[in-house]
Amino acid sequence: MPSDLDVVRLAADRAVQYAATIDARGPTPTPAALAALAELDGPLPDRPGADAAVATIELLARIGGPATMGTTGASYFGFVNGATVPVALGAAMLTAAWDQNAALPVMSPVAAALHDVTRRWLVELLGFGADTDVAFVTGATVANATCLAAARDALLVEHGWDVQADGLFGAPPVQVVIGAKAHSTLRKSLGLVGLGRDRVIVVPADDQGRLIADQLPDLDPAAGPVLCCAQAGEVNTGAFDPFGPIADWVVERRGWLHVDGAFGLWAAADPMRAGLVRGLDRADSLATDGHKWLNVTYDSGIAFVQRPGALRRTFSAVAGYLPPDDGFEAMHHTPQSSQRARQIEVWAVLRTLGRAGVAELVQQACESAVAIADRLGESGFDVLNDVVLNQVLVRFVDGPTTERLLAEVQRDGRIWCGSTQWDGATAMRISVSSWKTTVADAQRAAAVIVECAARVSDA
C-alpha cells in the first residue's frame, strides 16, 4: 500500500542520484534543460489528485535538477559559491525532517545542545576568545549586519544613547571607516542598520585590495564613536587587510573593529596561513559564511562577537509568553525569531573533517588556485593577484578580449567562471571553493581556459 512517506523516499533517492551524477553532467545546464523549465509553469491547480505529491517530486527532479548550475561539482569556479560536502547534505536532510525551530532551547533541545558545542568548536578552531558569542544567520550579509547592529548599539551606549529604545535620530554620529575594496554587500549591511551606505570614510587600498593602514584618518573619538570595518579575503584577490595595525588604530580611539571574512575567515583554520590572519583575533566582531568555503548548504552565515552581551543587548525580544532564560536563546541573539537550526550542518562538517580536515579543505583549494594561476601565467595570461588564497584574478590580452574569452568558456560549458572589474577593465575571476575540486581538476580547468583562449585568439 502506498504510504504518505513514499514521496519523501522518492525525493531522498533523487537527491542522492543528483549528487552522484553532478560531475558527469558538468556545471552548466543545456539549452534544452533551460527551455524545459516552462514545464514547471501552468495554472495554479484547483484540486490536484491523490498522486500529486509523487508527481510533483518526479517533475521537480526531472526538470529542476538539470536546470541547476553545477555548483556542487568539481568544475564550478564562479563567484565564491561553495559546494556541499556529503555529510552536510545528509545532515541537511535530517534537519529538514526534524523541522526544528532553533529560536529557543525549549523548542529544540537538540538545536540548543548543538549550538553550544558548535560555538565552542568554532571559536577554538578559528582562535577567538572562549566566551565569544556566536549567532547562526542566513549568510555573510546578514552576519555583517548582525555584528554592525551590535557594534552600533554598544558604541552608542558608551555615549549614553540607547538605540533600541530611541533609534538613531539625534544620536551622536558614529564614524564608520571602511576600506576601498570592502565587499559591496558590506555597504548594504551598513545601510540596513541605519549607518548609511555612503556616509562612510573610505580608506584607500593597495594593488591587492588591502586597506592601507597608514592612511587611516586621524579621527577624534570625541566627535562620535569609531567603527572600523576590515576584511579577511578580498573577493577578487583573496587579500587580507593588515589587522594588527588596524586594531592598534581602533584601540587608540576606543572604537569597534569588525571584520568581514565571508570566505577568508576559514584561513584561520589553516596553520599554514597564520601570517595572513595575524591580529584577526583582536576584532570585536567577525562575520563569515558556512555556505561558501565550509561547504554546507544554503543558507548559512555565522556572526562572532567577542564582547559578551552585545548581541543580546541588540536582539533580545520580550513577550509575555516567553519562558525565562534557559541557556543560549538564539532568538535573543539574532535578527530572526523562528529560525532553522543551521548549526547542525556546521557541527556535522566539523565533527567529520576535524581540525586537520578543515585545514586540508582550505589547503586543497589554495593549492588548486596556485595550479590554475601557474598554468595561465605560463600561457601568457596576466595574473593580476598574488595568489595567497583560493582566488585567481587574470586578464587575457585586455578587457574586451577577456570578455570574449569568458563568453567562450561559458559556451564551452566544461567549467564555469565569471567576470569582475579590476583596475578599470574586465578580468576573469576563478574561485576554488568546492571540496570536490582537486589540484588535478584545477589543472584540467586551466587547460580548458587555455584552449578557449586559443580559439578566441584565432577568431
Ligand SMILES: *Cc1c(COP(=O)(O)O)cnc(C)c1O
Ligand atoms: C559573499 C561575500 C559577502 C556576502 O555573503 P552572502 O553569504 O552572499 O550574504 C560579504 N563579504 C564578502 C567578502 C563576500 O565574499
